[in-house]
Amino acid sequence: METPEVGDRLELAETMTKALDLLPDKQKAALLLRVRDELSYQEIGEILGVSRSSVESLLFRARERLRRLLRGQE
Numbered sequence: 001m002e003t004p005e006v007g008d009r010l011e012l013a014e015t016m017t018k019a020l021d022l023l024p025d026k027q028k029a030a031l032l033l034r035v036r037d038e039l040s041y042q043e044i045g046e047i048l049g050v051s052r053s054s055v056e057s058l059l060f061r062a063r064e065r066l067r068r069l070l071r072g073q074e
Helices: 006-019 025-035 042-049 052-070
Strands: none
Touching: 006 025, 006 052, 025 042, 025 052, 042 052
């Protein structure tokens, strides 16, 4: 039997996965490379084939969209 805390974590993980799946591919990739893999903006740019400023923009847009999705505004 799950404790309430474990159940809450599973629910949060499921909600985050669904929200991430709604992001455009490059935004999702940039965010995962930054958060999960802890790569620098330069490394992310090299992997995605974009400039550092494009990485900054992708991450900003991804975070903003996630905020709106998680607040139920989209």
